[in-house]
Structure formats: C-alpha cells, structure tokens
Amino acid sequence: MRIKKHENLTKQNITKVIELLEADKPITKKEACGILNITYNTTRLGNIIAEHKQDIKVEDSAAGNC
Secondary structure: OOOOOOOOOOHHHHHHHHHHHHOOOOOOOOHHHHOOOOOOOHHHHHHHHHHHHHHHHHHHHHHHHO
C-alpha cells in the first residue's frame, strides 16, 4: 500500500477507525477517511482495513507459534 506523507495510517489509528466503523452507531466512511487523513475513496479505505486485519491475523498466528 502506498502511503503519502500527510496520511495517518498507523496501526493504532487504523484500529481506532475499524472500531468506530463497527460500533453500534458507526461513523461514516467519509469520516473514517478524514480520521486517516486520506482522500475520500471507499475502495482504498476497504483495502486499508482488509490489509490491516490480515496483518493482525498473521501477527496473532505467529505469536501463537512461539
């Protein structure tokens, strides 16, 4: 994934956005893009979230193998 200087795509920030999107009263995708400081693009937002969830899954399985 390409990250531009002004974008805030830290693991913590992406996790926060996912929690807000999955909350009882979820934020809008436009608000999520604003929090991440990316242009409003739902496809890219979906890709960022999917990649983050995959990274978490890989980290969890690697931690379980120790």
